[in-house]
Amino acid sequence: LRTRNAHVAKRLVDVTVSASLLVLSAPFILLAAILVRLDSSGPSFYRQVRVGQNERPFRMIKLRTMEVDADQELDRLQAGNQRQGPLFKMSRDPRVTRMGRFLRATSMDEIPQLVNVLRGDMSLVGPRPIVFDERERYGYFLSYYLNQSPGITGLWQISELRSELLHENVHVDLDYIERVTFRTDMKILAQTVTSVFTNAGA
Numbered sequence: 001l002r003t004r005n006a007h008v009a010k011r012l013v014d015v016t017v018s019a020s021l022l023v024l025s026a027p028f029i030l031l032a033a034i035l036v037r038l039d040s041s042g043p044s045f046y047r048q049v050r051v052g053q054n055e056r057p058f059r060m061i062k063l064r065t066m067e068v069d070a071d072q073e074l075d076r077l078q079a080g081n082q083r084q085g086p087l088f089k090m091s092r093d094p095r096v097t098r099m100g101r102f103l104r105a106t107s108m109d110e111i112p113q114l115v116n117v118l119r120g121d122m123s124l125v126g127p128r129p130i131v132f133d134e135r136e137r138y139g140y141f142l143s144y145y146l147n148q149s150p151g152i153t154g155l156w157q158i159s160e161l162r163s164e165l166l167h168e169n170v171h172v173d174l175d176y177i178e179r180v181t182f183r184t185d186m187k188i189l190a191q192t193v194t195s196v197f198t199n200a201g202a
Contacts, residue, residue, distance in 0.1 A: 018117040039099035042068035058121035065100025125185040126151025127173040
């Protein structure tokens with residue numbers, strides 16, 4: 001009963017907060033979408049298939065921060081990958097547009113994911129959303145991810161243990177999954193907001 005009540009409370013917060021933030025941020029999303037189109041050719045939004053709870057695929061929505069052919073360029077840039085495994089990170093990724101750098105610095109590119117939260121594809125707080133085509137690379141740990149809805153933010157986003165190594169990032173996700181509570185989610189949300197404003201002002 002306690003687990004069911006916790007799930008209902010989490011979903012209630014997800015729906016209430018995501019709906020409210022979507023209404024408040026609608027003018028900013030519209031303006032950002034226009035600027036993305038003016039900055040580079042292609043659609044304003046980027047959709048990618050990710051793994052949801054119980055391995056249900058969904059299309060995660062973000063404001064586009066890269067050139068339209070970015071996925072095709074990934075193999076060419078693998079030599080500069082600063083992470084191991086399926087995760088890719090490059091400090092000066094040439095695929096990122098000028099507007100994209102601003103959107104990433106302010107985390108505004110992730111605001112459209114609130115639509116995914118409202119639909120039930122994601123939660124405000126949860127483990128890292130995994131790219132569907134790369135789920136096999138997580139091996140045994142994938143089953144743990146599938147027990148929870150992936151989150152816009154999570155312990156992986158605000159933890160001091162964030163790493164360039166896949167197994168260490170997975171460890172942070174598993175730590176969240178094992179001790180997820182309503183109080184933990186509220187703490188992570190508060191820390192995420194603080195982190196976003198701190199990074200935006202840096």
